[in-house]
Amino acid sequence: MPSSIQQIKQDIANLEKTVTEVGQELQSLYDQYLDLLSQSVQKQLILASYQICTQVYPESFLRLSLDRRQKLQRNLKNLGKDFKVTFWNNLEKSEQVEERQNGDILEEMLKNLPLVPEQAEEQEDLLKEKLPIEASEILEQSQKLEEPTKIFNDTDELDSETSELKQQENINLPNPEYLILWQQKVERIIKKTLDYTSKEANKCLQEVNIIPSHLPTKIIDVALQAEEASSGGNKFNQLANILNLVIETEKKQKAKPTSVTPISLLRLRLSEIEFADPVLSNQRYQIRDLLKKIDKMRQRYQTKKREYAIAEAEAAWRSSWYED
Template sequence: MARAIEIIEKEIQDLETQVKLLAEKLQKADSNYLECLALGVRQQLIMTAYYVCTQVYPEFFLKLSFSQTEQLQKHLKKIVIELQSQLLSLSQNSISALELKDPRELISWQKSLESNISNSLEIVSGEANLIIQKAGIFPPNVPSSLIEAASQIDRSSEAIASSPNLINIMVQNPEIPENGAPIITSVQAIQLRLADIEFNNSQIMSARHQIRHLLSQLSNLLREYQQIQGERLIVEAENAWRRSWFDE
């Protein structure tokens, strides 16, 4: 026998209250995560740029004058500060999650936030690569367009695993030598990735675990929410049938 619609409506309201409370916890967890990320990403971007300049291409880096080195470092610091500001602004905007009571909307909102974080990392990776290229540190035969696109390349397609926050790019020289064998150049460029950043920073990893825990709870609420909503639709349909049915 179907349950009364009033009981089902009360259960839906209770679930929405639980989602609201979970949204508040998720908002705090997101803010904490973004603050940790804003602090940790500075070190990892600068260290990755340091690695490219001193370990991968030291011969090009050593050709820079003192003032050129200063300018390179100044530009890298500038984009790091801009990235930190972007991440913190995402934290401030996360208060909108408190208005959500439908678990589907909250999950969608969380995915949008994480997409914005990834986009910010992608943009700053491209900017860092262009700064390094303009300084003359990447091999001279590598097109700027490829360096700029390095931050967007799917790392899973790489033939050779790269270091954290770096990606290997294989570049073919357009000029084919007389023997007909193409010259392939391997280039290592910056590609900041959340997985690498979290793995190399225990505070960021801990903050991420808290978010995952809350999202797991949210997924359970979503299943229950969908089940009760489905039950409400059935009861409403049964009631609508009975309202229009008359025995002859």
């Protein structure tokens, strides 16, 4: 016997309650993961920088004065410490862009609707409900930085600010699809922040001529976006978080052979960072296990929503049907 509408509604309500609880668990796992990742990034950034300066370009590093070496090391350490703050800033900017885009879409849809005045307000509310997931829905109480551009030099101040952000964020989303989209966005921002940190680290190394200063910024940017490192037979290809390139330079005179220059860059890769940190890797496994659970809940949620729509349609048919 088919389930009643009330029973299906109750099943959906129970499922939404469970999803909300799982969402809070997912947020807690990511809070812990980001703390661990920030610590690992600091270590791996310094280790990769050390290897570039001592194993790849030792002569260039030795040409630096003591003052310039210390300044380089200080800048690299600060860059690693800023990873967590940079992540939250990128996440906030992403939400602001989504809000503007969703607002533009809603405005355009409203312009094209032939509404009478008394229908306008009702239709606008309906569109807001049906509009693809907005950033405000994805993170209802997302982290808000009072000063997004502020750089934290004091560890206690940074920990205090991050703690406040965690308290403010509370994922309360009844639809498991929202959780999946939220998780995907967090992963994109993590990748973006790692790329940004890598780019800034290479800039620091270029400024002191450790990495060849003549290497165009565009080449560095494209290289950092590549999925796989190209070793090109470089003997340093086994060093973690270091990308090896081979730059070919054409000579103006055709008689002269093409010049080939091997270049090594710092590139923080999430897979390599996790591999080097068992605790961080274990946290990733916990997130993956929970995501499998969320995916199953998503399938059940879609099934129940379908059942509810069918039950309502059947009831509507019966209510409007009459015998001749």
